[in-house]
Amino acid sequence: MAAYKPVVVQTCPKLGEKITQDTLYWRGYKTPVQIKEFGAVNKIDFSPVPPYNYAVTASSRIHIYGRYSQEPIKTFSRFRDAAYGATYRDDGQLLVAGSEDSSIRLFDVSGRAPLRQFDGHTKPVHLVGFLSDKYRIFSGGDDYSTNLWDIPSATEIVSYSEHTDYVRCGCASKVNADVFITGSYDHTVKLFDARTKSSVMTIEHGHPVESVLLFPSGGLLVSAGGRYVKVWDVLKGGQLLVSLKNHHKTVTCLCLNSSGQRLLSGSLDRHVKIYSTTSYKVVHSFNYATSILSLALSPEDETIVVGMTNGVLNVKHRKPEERNEKSQKKRQPAYRTYVKGKTYMPKQEDFCVSKPVKRILRKYDKLLKSFESSKALDAVLEPPIMLHTPEVTVAVMQELHRRGTLRSALAGRDEKQVNLLLTFVARRVIEPRFTPVLVTVADMITDIYQPVVGQSAIVDKQFLKLQEAIGKEIDYQEELLEVLGMMDTLFATFTEKRDMCLEENKSNGLTETVETNRND
Numbered sequence: 001m002a003a004y005k006p007v008v009v010q011t012c013p014k015l016g017e018k019i020t021q022d023t024l025y026w027r028g029y030k031t032p033v034q035i036k037e038f039g040a041v042n043k044i045d046f047s048p049v050p051p052y053n054y055a056v057t058a059s060s061r062i063h064i065y066g067r068y069s070q071e072p073i074k075t076f077s078r079f080r081d082a083a084y085g086a087t088y089r090d091d092g093q094l095l096v097a098g099s100e101d102s103s104i105r106l107f108d109v110s111g112r113a114p115l116r117q118f119d120g121h122t123k124p125v126h127l128v129g130f131l132s133d134k135y136r137i138f139s140g141g142d143d144y145s146t147n148l149w150d151i152p153s154a155t156e157i158v159s160y161s162e163h164t165d166y167v168r169c170g171c172a173s174k175v176n177a178d179v180f181i182t183g184s185y186d187h188t189v190k191l192f193d194a195r196t197k198s199s200v201m202t203i204e205h206g207h208p209v210e211s212v213l214l215f216p217s218g219g220l221l222v223s224a225g226g227r228y229v230k231v232w233d234v235l236k237g238g239q240l241l242v243s244l245k246n247h248h249k250t251v252t253c254l255c256l257n258s259s260g261q262r263l264l265s266g267s268l269d270r271h272v273k274i275y276s277t278t279s280y281k282v283v284h285s286f287n288y289a290t291s292i293l294s295l296a297l298s299p300e301d302e303t304i305v306v307g308m309t310n311g312v313l314n315v316k317h318r319k320p321e322e323r324n325e326k327s328q329k330k331r332q333p334a335y336r337t338y339v340k341g342k343t344y345m346p347k348q349e350d351f352c353v354s355k356p357v358k359r360i361l362r363k364y365d366k367l368l369k370s371f372e373s374s375k376a377l378d379a380v381l382e383p384p385i386m387l388h389t390p391e392v393t394v395a396v397m398q399e400l401h402r403r404g405t406l407r408s409a410l411a412g413r414d415e416k417q418v419n420l421l422l423t424f425v426a427r428r429v430i431e432p433r434f435t436p437v438l439v440t441v442a443d444m445i446t447d448i449y450q451p452v453v454g455q456s457a458i459v460d461k462q463f464l465k466l467q468e469a470i471g472k473e474i475d476y477q478e479e480l481l482e483v484l485g486m487m488d489t490l491f492a493t494f495t496e497k498r499d500m501c502l503e504e505n506k507s508n509g510l511t512e513t514v515e516t517n518r519n520d
Helices: 021-026 321-339 363-369 373-380 383-388 390-403 406-410 415-428 435-452 457-519
Strands: 033-036 041-046 054-058 061-065 074-076 083-088 094-099 103-108 114-119 125-130 136-141 146-150 155-160 167-172 179-184 188-193 199-204 209-214 220-225 228-233 239-244 251-256 262-267 271-276 282-287 292-297 303-308 312-317
Touching (some): 041 083, 054 083, 061 083, 083 125, 094 136, 136 179, 220 251, 390 415, 415 435
Antiparallel strands (some): 061 074, 094 103, 136 146, 188 199, 262 271, 271 282
C-alpha cells in the first residue's frame, strides 16, 4: 500500500518588510524592562549631564532612576497631592515640579526637601520648566494663567492670562533666554517674550494641545493635539509647514533624538511613531501594551523610556555593538560544523543507509487518511484556521473535490455549520487565488441546500451576502474589461501613429538622398 501524501497547501509569496537603516537602528534595543509606578506616568525627563539619570513623575512622587537601575535611587515625596511635570535644569543640579495643590516646588537633586516653593496659581499646575538662563522658571496652570518666576527671590516676575483653557504643555528656547512657548486646551500655542507684557505670537493648532517642542535651532516648532502633529516655521510668523496624521488616537507626547534628525511621537493608540525631520515620513514605529502618556529619549539615544496610563514604565536599552560582533564570531565555527557534510555526494562504491523520516500529520491529514471527509472539513472550518490560514481550508476542499467526496462532506449539516460555510465562501470567493475552488463549493452548497431555502433566516441572509459579493465582483470585472478595451484602443492608436511617423521619416530620408545625388 502506498504511503499517504499530506495535503499540499499552496501559499502565495508575501511581500517582506522593507529593511532600511532606520529599521536596523531602532531595532537595536534590548528586550524592555517593565517598572511599575504608583500611578499614571505624566512626565519623564532625562538629566542633560552624565550619568543621564531620569526623573519619573507619577502619582504624588518623583522617582529618580539611574541609567540601568530598576529601583529608584532617590525619591521626592513632599507632595500632599499629585505631582506633575518634573523637569531638570540644563546643569542637572535642580529639579522643578508642579502639583495638584497649585504650588511649584524646586528641589536640589542631591537633597530631599524643597529649596523653594512658588505660590501664585489658584488651580493645579501641570506645566513647569526652566528658561535657558537657569535663574527663571515658567509655569502654566488650570487657572488659564502662565507665570514667570525668579528663583533667587522666589517671587513672581510677570503673569500672563491670555489662554482661555487649561495650560498643559510648554518648552523654553535654548537660543534666546527670554523666549518660552505654551500650549493650551483652547487649541492655541502662544510664544512669549519675558521682556514684553503679552504674547508675541499665537498659532492655532485646531485641537487641544497636549505637547509642544522647539527644535534646538529655535526656528521650527512642533505641536501635538488630537490625532495631529504639526510643524510650524516660527521665523516666518508661525507658518504651517506640514501636518501629520499617522496616529489613530490623541497624540500625548513628543521628543527629538540627540541629532535632531528624528522626531518621536507617542499616542493613546499605544504606538510611538518615528519621523524623519527632512521628509516627515514615518521611518519606524514601536507598539506598546497600553496607552502612552509620556516619552523620553536619553541624550545619546541609548535609552528609550515610555510611561503609560496603567502606571507601567517601559525602559529599552540599546544593545552594545561590540558584543554583537563577538557573538557572531563565536557562532560562525558552530554553524560551519553544523552544515558540514550537507553537500557531500555519495560515490559509486559507497553504501547509503537511509533513515526513514517520521512525518507528523496534522489533524485534517489524519482524518483524510482515514477517509473521514466530513470531519476533515470540520477541522479546517475552525475560526483560527479560516481567519489566519484560509489557504489550508481551500486546499482541503480542493483535495475532497479531487477525491469526489466534497458533496458528501458538505451535505448533512445543521444551520450553524451551513452558516459557517457560507460566511467563509462569501468572504473569500472574490480572492483570485481561491475563486476556482470556492465557485465549485458555492455551486454544490446551493444545489444541496436549495430545498431548505426560506426555513432559516440566518442561512438566507448568508445566501444573500454571497449573491451580493458575486454580483459586485462581476460588476468590477465588467468595468475592468471596459477599461482594458479603452487601453487597447489607445495603444493601437499610438502604434499606428508611430508606424506612420517612421514611414514619413524613411520617405523624407530617401528624397533627400535623391536630391543630393542630382545636385552632384
